[in-house]
Amino acid sequence: MWLGAVFCILLILSSVSSSHAGRNSVAYISDQTDLRVEVVASNLVVPWSLAFAPDGRLFFTERLGRVRVIVEGQLQEEPAAQLNVAAVGEAGLLGLAIDPEFERNRHVYVYYSYQLALGGLWNRVARLSEANNRLFNETIILDGIPGAGIHDGGRIKFGPDGKLYITTGDAANAELSQDINSLAGKILRINKDGSIPLDNPFPNSSVYTLGHRNPQGIDWHPLTGKLFLSEHGSSAHDEVNIIEPGKNYGWPIVIGGAGDPRFTDPLLESGTTTWAPSGASFYDGDLIPDWKGNFFIATLRGKHLRMVSLNPPNFDSVMMTEALFQDQYGRLRDVIQGPDGYLYISTSNRDGRGSPATDDDRILRIASVSATTITQPTTTTIQPTTTVPTFAAPFRPELLLLTIAAIAIVLLVISFRRRPSG
Ligand SMILES: [Ca+2]
Numbered sequence: 001m002w003l004g005a006v007f008c009i010l011l012i013l014s015s016v017s018s019s020h021a022g023r024n025s026v027a028y029i030s031d032q033t034d035l036r037v038e039v040v041a042s043n044l045v046v047p048w049s050l051a052f053a054p055d056g057r058l059f060f061t062e063r064l065g066r067v068r069v070i071v072e073g074q075l076q077e078e079p080a081a082q083l084n085v086a087a088v089g090e091a092g093l094l095g096l097a098i099d100p101e102f103e104r105n106r107h108v109y110v111y112y113s114y115q116l117a118l119g120g121l122w123n124r125v126a127r128l129s130e131a132n133n134r135l136f137n138e139t140i141i142l143d144g145i146p147g148a149g150i151h152d153g154g155r156i157k158f159g160p161d162g163k164l165y166i167t168t169g170d171a172a173n174a175e176l177s178q179d180i181n182s183l184a185g186k187i188l189r190i191n192k193d194g195s196i197p198l199d200n201p202f203p204n205s206s207v208y209t210l211g212h213r214n215p216q217g218i219d220w221h222p223l224t225g226k227l228f229l230s231e232h233g234s235s236a237h238d239e240v241n242i243i244e245p246g247k248n249y250g251w252p253i254v255i256g257g258a259g260d261p262r263f264t265d266p267l268l269e270s271g272t273t274t275w276a277p278s279g280a281s282f283y284d285g286d287l288i289p290d291w292k293g294n295f296f297i298a299t300l301r302g303k304h305l306r307m308v309s310l311n312p313p314n315f316d317s318v319m320m321t322e323a324l325f326q327d328q329y330g331r332l333r334d335v336i337q338g339p340d341g342y343l344y345i346s347t348s349n350r351d352g353r354g355s356p357a358t359d360d361d362r363i364l365r366i367a368s369v370s371a372t373t374i375t376q377p378t379t380t381t382i383q384p385t386t387t388v389p390t391f392a393a394p395f396r397p398e399l400l401l402l403t404i405a406a407i408a409i410v411l412l413v414i415s416f417r418r419r420p421s422g
Helices: 002-026 174-178 397-417
Strands: 034-041 047-052 058-062 066-071 093-098 107-115 121-131 134-146 156-158 164-167 186-190 207-210 214-220 227-232 239-243 277-282 295-299 305-310 318-324 332-337 343-347 363-368
Touching: 047 332, 047 343, 058 093, 066 093, 093 164, 107 156, 134 186, 164 214, 214 295, 227 277, 295 343
Parallel strands: 047 093, 093 156, 214 277, 277 332
Antiparallel strands: 034 363, 047 058, 058 066, 093 107, 107 121, 121 134, 156 164, 164 186, 186 207, 214 227, 227 239, 277 295, 295 305, 295 332, 305 318, 332 343, 343 363
């Protein structure tokens, strides 16, 4: 009996430790979580913006003008659309958003740069209709956003209020960011038909906030609904801002946390280092429990995924920030959460400023090693996301081990006492 119990404990111990060794050998390990990173698609050219349709298809833009689609894990050879864009410097086909009512209207929105015949670069937002993995019937819904070879902004996302939010850069003309009559250097907010919402902060204006330099990432906190923004600073001083309607974020009069009462200071800034932040998203999935509720930013020159943890209960101050995957995948352009609970990122190593690997650019997805239940690269059905008002505790294998050991010892003692004397 004694021998049997000891053998059981040893067996449990060895199985737990060996499974850990196995995990470690195949996965990237961060300080917090052991992670599995999978390649979803490769040999792409600057996949700038990722967006899932409700049916599980992943649509994404390539900056040179292609919209592409991944269906059930398979990248479709034929692009969904080849748009006539001005892919000059940082300009080109940038943002992409799926209509919240896509299942009914099949609408997809894009943000792209174009060149006028007489010269001059501009950006616009257009709506396309989708059928059979093809996009057609372009309708321009917002035009006249100043463009340039640098600082074109370009992220578009639908808010929880059903409005379309658009980030625009200063188009290399910093003064425009403070000009309320220019669409440059702003966060814009429009109805999806292009009209101006009646509750916008400035009458008859799509301008939602001003004083931005080159913002490229937006998302809303899953619990508070607050809008967070990532923004390129000028030589360092990259910013994360909490966006409130009508506020002025300072560019080019102030940079970083200036403490000037005329302007809103960033929640977080990079100080003297450069992240060059692009796409950004909150993670609210269940496949990486330690990351639930954190804000993630894809960084270009920084070559990492920036994770920002926020202090409860208001989530409007920074608890901790950490660089993940430093130099592992090069320049990162976008990050979104998939309907399957994975965190998806795209690389930007073929944008003229990177050192591309042979299979760059890539779309990758991340989950915890322990989340072994989903093996398909993408799923065709939506996993409903449960809104849990607290952050899940991480899985602790050592606690499980201790519990099993304690039960074994109790059983051991009981069996010892029941042994017949003599
Ligand atoms: Ca600022």
